[in-house]
Amino acid sequence: MxxxxxxxxxxxxxxxxxxxxxxxxxxxxxxxxxxxxxxxxxxxxxxxxxxxxxxxxxxxxxxxxxxxxxxxxxxxxxxxxFALEKFAKSLLDSVDNLERAIQAAGEEKTPLLEGVELTLKSLTTTLEKFDVVAVDTTNGFNAELHQAVGIDPNAKSGEIGNVLQKGYTLSGRLLRPAMVTVGQ
CATH class of the missing domain: 1.20.5 (Single alpha-helices involved in coiled-coils or other helix-helix interfaces)
Structure with a gap:
């Protein structure tokens, strides 16, 4: 126990x-x-x-x-x-030359003049298709779009007297300014 x-x-x-x-x-x-x-x-x-x-x-x-x-x-x-900028700029010389040829021909309508006018029209239409447009010179001088190269005594102050060379824009961006004379 x-x-x-x-x-x-x-x-x-x-x-x-x-x-x-x-x-x-x-x-x-x-x-x-x-x-x-x-x-x-x-x-x-x-x-x-x-x-x-x-x-x-x-x-x-x-x-x-x-x-x-x-x-x-x-x-x-x-x-x-803007890839076409250089190409379009070089074509503007051809446009200028065709416009000068038309001015030099005077008033007489010849088949040669008609051919030059049609060529100019075709070239400007093609440029416009790719958004290359002439600068407006009718609304007065604009320093952003125009280059004043002289004074025109017959034009009013701030107005464009004579367009020496057209200006152009590519898609809204200035490609070449218009060379103009302006009033004082």
């Missing part, structure tokens, strides 16, 4: 030790769990901030890419629009 009581008391003390050990582990786990939860919450906060930063960087990169794309498209459109 003493053996049984000894065994029972040993069993009780080992159970109590085991329970104490389990309770200590449980408390440690709970404290560890609380620390882990707090650590995890802090990590989540850091990751959320990092995610916000990366989203902002991505948005900026997408925005910049769109701007670069738009700029490239604008530059390509401009390049297409």
């Amino acid at each position: 003493a053996n049984e009581q000894n065994e029972q008391s040993q069993d009780l003390s080992s159970e109590q030790t085991t329970q104490d050990h389990e309770q200590t582990q449980t408390e440690g786990v709970e404290q560890g769990a609380e620390i882990s939860v707090e650590d995890l919450k802090a990590q989540i906060g850091k990751l959320e901030e990092s995610l916000k930063l990366e989203k902002a960087r991505t948005a900026n990169a997408v925005y910049e890419a769109e701007k670069v794309k738009e700029r490239a498209e604008r530059e390509a459109d401009t390049a297409k629009k």
Whole structure:
């Protein structure tokens, strides 16, 4: 019987030790769990901030890419629009020569003069098709479109007296200014 009581008391003390050990582990786990939860919450906060930063960087990169794309498209459109600039400028000499030939022929209508006029008309039509247009000289002097090369005593102040050479624009941009005389 003493053996049984000894065994029972040993069993009780080992159970109590085991329970104490389990309770200590449980408390440690709970404290560890609380620390882990707090650590995890802090990590989540850091990751959320990092995610916000990366989203902002991505948005900026997408925005910049769109701007670069738009700029490239604008530059390509401009390049297409004004690719004919040198070619059109060189054709203007031919237009000037044909106009001088018509002026030199005078009033007499000859088949040669008609051919020159038709050639001039064909050339100016082709230039207009590609947006090469003569500068307006009827609405007075405009320093952005006209180049004053002399003074015309018969013209009113600010008015164009004589057009010495026509000016032209290509798609709204000045290709060659009109050389004119103006009144004082």
